[in-house]
Amino acid sequence: MKLQLEKYIVAIIKIGLLAVLFLPLLASGSFYFPFIVPRDIAFRIITELIFSLYLYLILADKNYRPRFNLLAKIITAFFVVLLLASLTGVNFYISLWGDYERMGGLFHLAHLYLYFLVLINIFKTKDDWLKALTISLFVSLIASFIALAQYLNTGVISKVGSGERLSSSIGNAAFFASYLLLNLWLGLYLFWNKQLKIKLFFYTWLGFDLFLIAYEVYSRLTIDRGFLVPILSNKIFLVSFIFIHLLAGLAWFYKNKYQAIRFLLTIILLFESFILFSTQTRGAVLGLYLGLVILAILSLIFNRSYNQKIKNKLSVSLSLIVLLLLIASPLIVYFNRDASFIQNQPTLRRLATISATDITTQSRLTTWRGSIKGLIDRPILGWGIENYKDAFNKYFPTEIYRDRGSQLWFDRAHNVVVDVAVSTGFVGLTVYLLIYLAAFWQIIKTHRQTQDFSYLIILAAIIAYFIQNLFVFDTLNSEIVIFLIWGLVVFWCQPDQINNKRLTPAKNYALFPLIFLAVIFLIFTYQFNVKAAQANRLVAYQLALRNKPGDLYDQRVVDILKESIDLSPIGRFETRQQLANYLLALIKGQKVDDAILAPLAELVISELKKSIAEEPQNVRNHLYLATVYNSAYKINSQYPIAAVKLLTKAMPLSPTRPQMYSERCQSYMNQDLYDEAISDCQKSLDLSPNVMESHWNLFLAYILAGRNDEADQELTVAKAVGEATGNPVIFDRVINAYSQTGNWSRVVELLAEEITNKPTEALLYAKLAVAYQQIGDNNKAKTAVLKAVELDPNLQAEAEIFLQTLK
Structure with missing residues (x-):
């Protein structure tokens, strides 16, 4: 009985570990951040389940107690440092829970470590690991087919970015490329070993086909719309899909002949390489390229390990040829960077534009330099x-x-070294780098003992992963695979990896501890995972309500967001941000009475103050509240005063951020304190002289202050900046500014000038008619409005009403 119970528990844990590998395919539109939140919550639930079962095994049987080699110990030490860094950091609350957008934090990392712990202590045979690698490669293949559907514009799955980059079920091209990169190396490892678990691969594919059919039926019954027919109606996709099916079937039929498996793996590797290239992710492509270069060099260095002389010569020759081709490739791209075959290929074009003067490169380098200053502030355990x-x-x-479209808020450095250094200090960075050094040392040591070249493939994979992480950051998708690789390296170095002998006789597997752990698991996962899912889905639901036609104000939106905030500690600021956005939209729409807006504004302000209390160092919280104060100033005249106090107090948190001064400038203007407003607008302009918005704010401040000559001068400068940056002055905002101060003669002058440049724009004549009416020249107003109708007959009805006002 006890052996049967042990067998079932171990089987469930192994199924759970394999199930985790399918999570990159999981996404749901019913969640806020649909490609992140459902996946992470599912990961946490599965991890809690398998760890609870593993904990039961530990309590019942000493054979399952954790054992660590050097690499596992250093990874454990790194997680300890993460905990210490967060406890001593600037805000433990956000370090613990993270947010919806990233689903990071200690809570997530603890689950990641528990996943790793169970992985290295349950997968004890080579067969276990081959199954895991096979499943991971299979899932990446499915994700690649999803990306192919994007590439072929089947209309079922949209692309991201410029419309060319592939994101698959991951939802982000860079994150998808990171995930695919690791699986390409795993595929190469399986190719070299000729040990793909083809039976598992084949039956998993059949199971996935059945799932697709069942989901198609469900979709047609519930929403009267499926996705298989549009995808499979594309001939290229259909042929590709059937072709891989046939190859998998043939490889299984000829499973005793490794050539069939290698042919299948070759097709998969070529296909996934094409998909990776089509993501246009330069960091991942560069990581793959440098990884291959390093693998070729390692092949030359360790070639003496092979015994046959002829085989050595052939290996050296092939390695040299591959290395020379790899070295020549970037040179060909660089020296032909202006050629049509480079410019017409999006990925090659992006690679050819890499330089120190590239805007993306400059932004990253500038951001990293600023991050180093933060590291100097807290060098030991970081922030x-x-x-x-x-x-x-x-x-x-x-x-x-x-300009206005610049990315101004960074919660990651897009560089793993900088991220780890700032977050955990030099202590954390040292331990993090030791993980790689320990892995390298153990892989090379094992390679020397076994003479197995496939170990060097994994070494090159780790290097490629590190290189591409210099340009991006980890998500759960890549974390799952890299920890699978760390676990594989740990397995290679375990002394009992082959026979897996019991250390002691099996113990008594009592049911009570299992029931107790099951109850704890259910309580914990409901409290911290189910509630988090419910809270997140409520945020998504209120967005759907707001997108529906009807009255602008909907009390359900407010009630739903309040419920979401109360349900879970995760993502509270983002939920409060949605509540604030709703208020701002209502104010901007000008269709809701102040009697409704006033209590809503008080609720929003109260909630945003809670965000500041929970995360006082985050200047974004302060700016958001100040924006609400300034937008709602007509509801309560004290709001602009509160905004000034808030921003002045928060200024040391980000003294060089222009928005701080721009927002305070708005607060002063709302109080008619124009000298103070002009002073802050000028400070913002000094910090960002090429930003159109900074010039606009100063121009508006001059106008409201009645300093028209200086306003005209600033308008001239703003136009020049607008032309230089490709972001011209928004003409309506200029007209409205002069209209607010009653300077209608200036409005007439500007409109007449604009009409000279755009003589066929009817709306300009309509606005000119209003301006003429304001200065009392009804004849010219009538002439202007009739011209507007001549250019656009659709204005006839409005023009007739306007003409009546002139009588």
């Missing part, structure tokens, strides 16, 4: 995980603020 943004804000690099 704590998830607190990178606070260091970034304190030393905000104004150079990255080029």
